[in-house]
Amino acid sequence: MKKLSTILAALLLLLTCTSSVSAQPELHAFFNGAMEQMVTEDNMPNAVIAVVQDGEVIFMNGYGMSDIEEEVPVNAEESIFRVGSVSKIFTWTAVMQLAEQGDVDLDADIQQYLDFELPKRIKGTKTAASPITLRHLLTHTSGFEDVLDGLFTFSPQPVLREYLTRQIPVRIYPAGEIAAYSNYNPALAGYIIERVSGMPFEEYLENYIFAPLGMTSSSFEQPLPAELNKRLVTAYRNVNGEFLPARFEHMPAPAGGLSTSAPDMTLFMKALLAHTDNNHNLLLQPASRSKMLTPTFSYHPLLGGITHGYKEFVLNGQQVVFHGGSTNIFDAGFYLLPETNTGIFIAYSGGSYDGHIKILYDYLQTYHPVREDDTPGKPMIAAGLQPRLNQLKGEYHQSRRIESTPDKSINMMMGVMHINITDDEMLEVKILGQTLLFREVQPGIYENTTLRPFYPFGPMQYLIAEEDHKGRLMLVTDGPMTYIQMPWYATTAFAAMLFVPMLALALGTIIFYVVRAFFRRLSRKHEVPSDRSFTARTLMVLHSFLFVFMLWLMAFTLNPDPVYLLPLSAFGETGFATTLLSIIPWLISATTLAMVYFSLQTWKDKLRKKAARIFYQLYTLVSLGLLWLFWYYNLVG
Numbered sequence: 001m002k003k004l005s006t007i008l009a010a011l012l013l014l015l016t017c018t019s020s021v022s023a024q025p026e027l028h029a030f031f032n033g034a035m036e037q038m039v040t041e042d043n044m045p046n047a048v049i050a051v052v053q054d055g056e057v058i059f060m061n062g063y064g065m066s067d068i069e070e071e072v073p074v075n076a077e078e079s080i081f082r083v084g085s086v087s088k089i090f091t092w093t094a095v096m097q098l099a100e101q102g103d104v105d106l107d108a109d110i111q112q113y114l115d116f117e118l119p120k121r122i123k124g125t126k127t128a129a130s131p132i133t134l135r136h137l138l139t140h141t142s143g144f145e146d147v148l149d150g151l152f153t154f155s156p157q158p159v160l161r162e163y164l165t166r167q168i169p170v171r172i173y174p175a176g177e178i179a180a181y182s183n184y185n186p187a188l189a190g191y192i193i194e195r196v197s198g199m200p201f202e203e204y205l206e207n208y209i210f211a212p213l214g215m216t217s218s219s220f221e222q223p224l225p226a227e228l229n230k231r232l233v234t235a236y237r238n239v240n241g242e243f244l245p246a247r248f249e250h251m252p253a254p255a256g257g258l259s260t261s262a263p264d265m266t267l268f269m270k271a272l273l274a275h276t277d278n279n280h281n282l283l284l285q286p287a288s289r290s291k292m293l294t295p296t297f298s299y300h301p302l303l304g305g306i307t308h309g310y311k312e313f314v315l316n317g318q319q320v321v322f323h324g325g326s327t328n329i330f331d332a333g334f335y336l337l338p339e340t341n342t343g344i345f346i347a348y349s350g351g352s353y354d355g356h357i358k359i360l361y362d363y364l365q366t367y368h369p370v371r372e373d374d375t376p377g378k379p380m381i382a383a384g385l386q387p388r389l390n391q392l393k394g395e396y397h398q399s400r401r402i403e404s405t406p407d408k409s410i411n412m413m414m415g416v417m418h419i420n421i422t423d424d425e426m427l428e429v430k431i432l433g434q435t436l437l438f439r440e441v442q443p444g445i446y447e448n449t450t451l452r453p454f455y456p457f458g459p460m461q462y463l464i465a466e467e468d469h470k471g472r473l474m475l476v477t478d479g480p481m482t483y484i485q486m487p488w489y490a491t492t493a494f495a496a497m498l499f500v501p502m503l504a505l506a507l508g509t510i511i512f513y514v515v516r517a518f519f520r521r522l523s524r525k526h527e528v529p530s531d532r533s534f535t536a537r538t539l540m541v542l543h544s545f546l547f548v549f550m551l552w553l554m555a556f557t558l559n560p561d562p563v564y565l566l567p568l569s570a571f572g573e574t575g576f577a578t579t580l581l582s583i584i585p586w587l588i589s590a591t592t593l594a595m596v597y598f599s600l601q602t603w604k605d606k607l608r609k610k611a612a613r614i615f616y617q618l619y620t621l622v623s624l625g626l627l628w629l630f631w632y633y634n635l636v637g
Helices: 004-014 025-041 084-100 134-138 160-166 184-197 201-213 262-272 286-292 355-367 406-413 492-523 531-557 576-605 610-632
Strands: 046-053 056-067 080-082 236-239 242-245 259-261 311-315 318-326 330-337 342-349 394-398 417-421 427-431 434-442 445-448 462-467 473-477 481-485
Touching (some): 025 056, 046 262, 259 262, 262 330, 330 355, 342 355, 394 406, 531 576
Antiparallel strands (some): 311 318, 330 342
8 A cells, every 4th residue: 555645746746637627717726726725635535526607517627546556547527436415416306306297295194105104103202293294304304313224334235125114213303393314314215216106216316317417427326337337436545644445335325325427417416507408307397496496494594494305505695505425435515506506516535524515615705705784683583492591501412313222322422512601691612623602692593703613514603592392492503403402311421420430430340359369369368258248249240340341342343444434333244242242231231130139138138348338339329320321322121
């Protein structure tokens, strides 16, 4: 594998050697400079960009190496990239086509299109909930929890029905009320496309979107057909100065299976912006195309919303309709600016998920700077909830969450937001590694005072208070992103309060008994405890060893792979260690319950010295806290 210095030198040479088109030198220089900076600073092995405006491709360029080992440069005209969730916009386009033809009703219960049952109740309720519609799927307001199991694999995915029925998610919100991004939504829509059209999802997309637009370098097939696979760039990530290659990641096709090229994406952008050599009506009728560019769901007029399939926000007076996408090695961004008939597509491997939106923000600041009528001070509609400032303090988790599987603990690591109130009554918001300050401009409406904050889902100019169906406080912002205030027992601080003392006690117990056994062996002293005392002590030592062993096993099996930044078990590559990891919490729990019994017995019958009994009670009490943690996060029960 080549060293970083050699690769970077090759990349810099290639930055000026790949295909580009531009009739506007200033824009050419801006986009080329922005891409060069991103590729260099993020150590990206390969990238591509395409920009259209008024029906013309004004800039298209490739960067880096398609294959480092073979020294093949990226060719902007030919190279193919994976685009992750950008795939979803094609799924939603297909849904809109079927709606145009009257084959589906966007507001009908989707159960009529399925051959398996979806949950009829919201988790924790007994009454039937309102039905889920295709419009709810399009706007990610179906109310489903997120599903991670089987989302990424190194082997081919099962057919859609099998994927969808293997783990049907629970419903955690009323349909149509709360935006909660989920990959299950487009997968379900993709299966409805199959059921209604009578053909596989991949075939429908080929026949009714790719072929009419001339997108000959795009496919949802996984793996790719041989001719296209030859042009697929090899994905790499820079690890300790070397570019390590990645394997092909399979995803449920409607949610993230697309592979495509920059020229093909220019055709799609022009079709959506109603500028193409083909008749754009071959893709969508003007009314449907308008719906895909117009917000359908939004919490508040000050915030961005969701169109029929896209996210949307307004910055510097420009509406941005967009969708980002990521596998674990590829990232892509798709942006439409309808007011200026501009479209931007960026894709790369080995970078960060937010690199492309940084370029969009720089473009808007450079060519569409803030105008006087964009500044705060315009009339505001009242917020849905008007809490007191001190009620806002706490930890907030995204509405995109997991409730029914052992992956629930991931909620504590996925975009958590913390809020404190400063002495001058400002909201101190800590999110994504940055601290932002918001001031209350109206009850329940809080304006960001930070100069040009970075938020990957929109400008985050405002936080607005709302309330969910359980009466929990929500803060919503652009994306639209929803952050729900967590009760004390669901916070990371409370989990740490249970977990850390357990670790300290377990390590202390192991060290104490190992050292004691060593010195007793040297002094040849032998204690003959009662049977119950011996059993009680053995249970505590066993509990300690199991807990520490579980943590070691977690570190071993859940250690992120340096290329994919996820443990390989996330791709379904499980072994004995993973199976053992699912069993150990049950063994720890059984040991805990046995300890409760012996804790009562040792105290009642005074089987041990008072200090030993007190320690045993403490250990058992903390173990019960750990048992509750296991239950709450679905590791047992």
